[in-house]
Amino acid sequence: xxxxxxxxxxxxxxxxxxxxxxxxxxxxxxxxxxxxxxxxxxxxxxxxxxxxxxxxxxxxxxxxxxxxxxxxxxxxxxxxxxxxxxxxxxxxxxxxxxxxxxxxxxxxxxxxxxxxxxxxxxxxxxxxxxxxxxxxxxxxxxxxxxxxxxxxxxxxxxxxxxxxxxxxxxxxxxxxxxxxxxxxxxxxxxxxxxxxxxxxxxxxxxxxxxxxxxxxxxxxxxxxxxxxxxxxxxxxxxxxxxxxxxxxxxxxxxxxxxxxxxxxxxxxxxxxxxxxxxxxxxxxxxxxxxxxxxxxxxxxxxxxxxxxxxxxxxxxxxxxxxxxxxxxxxxxxxxxxxxxxxxxxxxxxxxxxxxxxxxxxxxxxxxxxxxxxxxxxxxxxxxxxxxxxxxxxxxxxxxxxxxxxxxxxxxxxxxxxxxxxxxxxxxxxxxxxxxxxxxxxxxxxxxxxxxxxxxxxxxxxxxxxxxxxxxxxxxx
Amino acid sequence: xxxxxxxxxxxxxxxxxxxxxxxxxxxxxxxxxxxxxxxxxxxxxxxxxxxxxxxxxxxxxxxxxxxxxxxxxxxxxxxxxxxxxxxxxxxxxxxxxxxxxxxxxxxxxxxxxxxxxxxxxxxxxxxxxxxxxxxxxxxxxxxxxxxxxxxxxxxxxxxxxxxxxxxxxxxxxxxxxxxxxxxxxxxxxxxxxxxxxxxxxxxxxxxxxxxxxxxxxxxxxxxxxxxxxxxxxxxxxxxxxxxxxxxxxxxxxxxxxxxxxxxxxxxxxxxxxxxxxxxxxxxxxxxxxxxxxxxxxxxxxxxxxxxxxxxxxxxxxx
Numbered sequence: 011x012x013x014x015x016x017x018x019x020x021x022x023x024x025x026x027x028x029x030x031x032x033x034x035x036x037x038x039x040x041x042x043x044x045x046x047x048x049x050x051x052x053x054x055x056x057x058x059x060x061x062x063x064x065x066x067x068x069x070x071x072x073x074x075x076x077x078x079x080x081x082x083x084x085x086x087x088x089x090x091x092x093x094x095x096x097x098x099x100x101x102x103x104x105x106x107x108x109x110x111x112x113x114x115x116x117x118x119x120x121x122x123x124x125x126x127x128x129x130x131x132x133x134x135x136x137x138x139x140x141x142x143x144x145x146x147x148x149x150x151x152x153x154x155x156x157x158x159x160x161x162x163x164x165x166x167x168x169x170x171x172x173x174x175x176x177x178x179x180x181x182x183x184x185x186x187x188x189x190x191x192x193x194x195x196x197x198x199x200x201x202x203x204x205x206x207x208x209x210x211x212x213x214x215x216x217x218x219x220x221x222x223x224x225x226x227x228x229x230x231x232x233x234x235x236x237x238x239x240x241x242x243x244x245x246x247x248x249x250x251x252x253x254x255x256x257x258x259x260x261x262x263x264x265x266x267x268x269x270x271x272x273x274x275x276x277x278x279x280x281x282x283x284x285x286x287x288x289x290x291x292x293x294x295x296x297x298x299x300x301x302x303x304x305x306x307x308x309x310x311x312x313x314x315x316x317x318x319x320x321x322x323x324x325x326x327x328x329x330x331x332x333x334x335x336x337x338x339x340x341x342x343x344x345x346x347x348x349x350x351x352x353x354x355x356x357x358x359x360x361x362x363x364x365x366x367x368x369x370x371x372x373x374x375x376x377x378x379x380x381x382x383x384x385x386x387x388x389x390x391x392x393x394x395x396x397x398x399x400x401x402x403x404x405x406x407x408x409x410x411x412x413x414x415x416x417x418x419x420x421x422x423x424x425x426x427x428x429x430x431x432x433x434x435x436x437x438x439x440x441x442x443x444x445x446x447x448x449x450x451x452x453x454x455x456x457x458x459x460x461x462x463x464x465x466x467x468x469x470x471x472x473x474x475x476x477x478x479x480x481x482x483x484x485x486x
Numbered sequence: 487x488x489x490x491x492x493x494x495x496x497x498x499x500x501x502x503x504x505x506x507x508x509x510x511x512x513x514x515x516x517x518x519x520x521x522x523x524x525x526x527x528x529x530x531x532x533x534x535x536x537x538x539x540x541x542x543x544x545x546x547x548x549x550x551x552x553x554x555x556x557x558x559x560x561x562x563x564x565x566x567x568x569x570x571x572x573x574x575x576x577x578x579x580x581x582x583x584x585x586x587x588x589x590x591x592x593x594x595x596x597x598x599x600x601x602x603x604x605x606x607x608x609x610x611x612x613x614x615x616x617x618x619x620x621x622x623x624x625x626x627x628x629x630x631x632x633x634x635x636x637x638x639x640x641x642x643x644x645x646x647x648x649x650x651x652x653x654x655x656x657x658x659x660x661x662x663x664x665x666x667x668x669x670x671x672x673x674x675x676x677x678x679x680x681x682x683x684x685x686x687x688x689x690x691x692x693x694x695x696x697x698x699x700x701x702x703x704x705x706x707x708x709x710x711x712x713x714x715x716x717x718x719x720x721x722x723x724x725x726x727x728x729x730x731x732x733x734x735x736x737x738x739x740x741x742x743x744x745x746x747x748x749x750x751x752x753x754x755x756x757x758x759x760x761x762x763x764x765x766x767x768x769x770x771x772x773x774x775x776x777x778x779x780x781x782x783x784x785x786x787x788x789x790x791x792x793x794x795x796x797x798x799x800x801x802x803x804x
Binding site: 264267268271275276281282284285287288289291292293295296298299300302339343344347350351354362364365366367368369370371373375376377378379380381382383384385388391392395396 | 531593
């Protein structure tokens with residue numbers, strides 16, 4: 011279970027921040043229970059600040075929670091059903107109140123359409139049950155007709171200190187030793203998004219006792235906030251003087267370049283703006299290359315002008331919108347691909363060890379192995395030769411490899427299923443096999459391949475006594 | 487255990503090595519004299535550098551060659567220090583059962599200049615008891631002090647008929663049924679790389695039927711890094727951030743270098759144009775962009791940024 015799930019607050023008291031909002035929510039709940047139906051609650055705020063969490067906590071105050079997708083027909087039926095009942099009885103029995111949740115109604119984060127505005131308005135109109143809606147962007151056009159019908163509650167970004175405190179609690183619960191300045195750093199970087207802070211903490215900490223020394227390597231903690239200021243200035247403004255000022259940071263300029271690059275497409279919307287901005291960054295990077303090669307760091311000043319004012323002026327006009335900037339996504343991608351990369355590397359190492367090739371060359375052979383591994387016999391041979399584990403085999407092939415029938419069970423040194431080509435045998439084999447294709451079903455039984463084919467035809471519960479003897483090959 | 491054919495059919499003797507006729511006789515003289523200087527083998531991938539080094543070591547060192555031969559990847563991610571320690575530990579003792587020791591270092595051109603300077607010092611330190619064989623793709627990336635300490639051997643891409651002869655031998659040994667055109671097709675795609683040729687052959691053989699031209703085309707199309715076309719189409723559809731994420735995943739998961747990635751993009755665009763999936767004018771503009779950014783990758787510091795910029799350029803044609 012992910013930490014964001016594991017440590018999701020279950021009561022109002024456990025929720026970080028937004029105390030005032032919670033008070034309003036409690037009042038709203040009380041009114042419902044007292045038999046006074048209320049307009050729907052609309053929780054609006056940036057991601058990772060607790061809207062869905064609050065919705066579910068509210069749900070616990072009622073007899074049931076229904077999370078609905080407004081455009082889904084089944085959901086509409088469900089609503090109609092619950093709308094139909096209870097109109098007369100809820101004043102007597104609280105138990106009959108079911109909370110309906112409509113999450114992310116403004117669809118800002120590319121969620122599938124959660125129902126046209128019409129459907130949502132219909133639900134608001136028809137439902138007799140308490141209704142909670144959540145949204146990210148208070149100025150979204152989709153909300154314009156909905157807002158007036160609701161009680162709007164703003165959920166604010168969580169304070170850095172609250173985030174740090176929450177992270178500290180989690181560390182203690184997980185038995186992880188984490189220095190407070192690392193936690194504070196994580197908290198700062200999340201920019202009020204508690205969910206992402208917990209995710210980042212989990213990624214760093216999974217499997218490790220102590221956490222995040224690498225975070226501190228970026229220098230004094232002030233430097234990070236300065237990078238964000240630099241990026242913000244470059245992307246938000248077109249004022250060359252202001253941008254140059256903001257670019258004066260302690261950080262390694264190549265990191266600054268990465269940060270700017272990361273966020274250009276988040277800020278700039280027009281294709282030619284993104285293209286121009288990236289062209290500037292690319293030219294800046296060329297100057298970095300020249301500086302390294304010639305060991306002449308005066309080239310850096312050109313890089314700086316290009317990635318600062320150059321990028322700033324790549325946009326036609328400034329954008330007035332809220333953008334959440336992000337550090338490099340490499341971190342996230344590394345996290346997501348960690349297991350696969352570990353497998354890839356361990357296979358590459360085995361290949362390097364046995365085949366006199368470098369890991370890099372080994373990896374370049376993987377696409378071939380994917381094809382070769384479809385052939386049972388070859389897959390088996392190579393798996394044995396490289397001593398691959400079942401997990402590693404999965405890199406190349408989904409199905410388990412069945413051991414081909416063997417003449418002498420238990421002998422690892424023989425190539426199963428195929429007679430060893432000794433020098434005296436070579437001519438015979440060549441003669442016998444000339445013109446015969448490798449794996450046709452009509453093939454002679456010399457190579458036991460027809461047995462192999464037969465095995466495949468009678469799928470699962472094949473009882474092959476020979477296979478049972480050779481327990482080495484019972485792949486779990 | 488036979489395992490992959492590239493290993494199963496690796497020549498064990500200098501005489502059996504495919505091609506490189508300008509190189510082998512000189513090496514055989516070292517075998518006769520039972521001594522050799524430091525060597526540098528330079529040339530493209532898959533033409534026999536490692537195979538030759540192994541064969542040479544076996545013949546010149548004799549029966550106990552295994553104990554007196556150390557094989558290392560010079561660009562080991564763990565760094566020059568690990569490499570140095572391995573060399574030091576290996577060279578501490580005098581060679582036993584062999585006239586001297588050989589240290590084979592692969593991918594030396596991937597080492598930083600500083601690491602290469604450190605390597606040169608190692609080479610000097612053990613010159614009395616050991617010889618080095620350094621292998622690389624681009625000798626221009628090797629610092630001069632190392633080049634001047636080595637006898638340089640340039641390995642050339644193999645010729646079509648040399649590759650075909652070897653493939654025919656393997657096909658005979660494995661009892662494969664094939665069309666002659668299939669082998670020509672392999673030669674075409676392999677571009678002088680015998681390792682790639684053998685992998686193509688084995689992949690085609692694994693498909694189970696007679697090996698035809700079609701089988702080779704099928705293998706080639708399946709043996710590409712995945713998702714390059716998806717990435718290109720995504721950006722040509724205007725979705726820059728999605729395309730950028732795909733690029734990053736490809737590079738991280740498949741461990742592809744910037745230059746290789748450029749090659750992949752170029753080849754994929756080429757294919758798309760041939761299939762009619764991309765019209766002429768657009769194709770030319772994109773190729774122009776690739777060329778420019780290929781150059782910038784070599785000049786610049788961060789290949790990934792350059793590739794992202796290339797994608798951003800593609801965005802203009804969406």
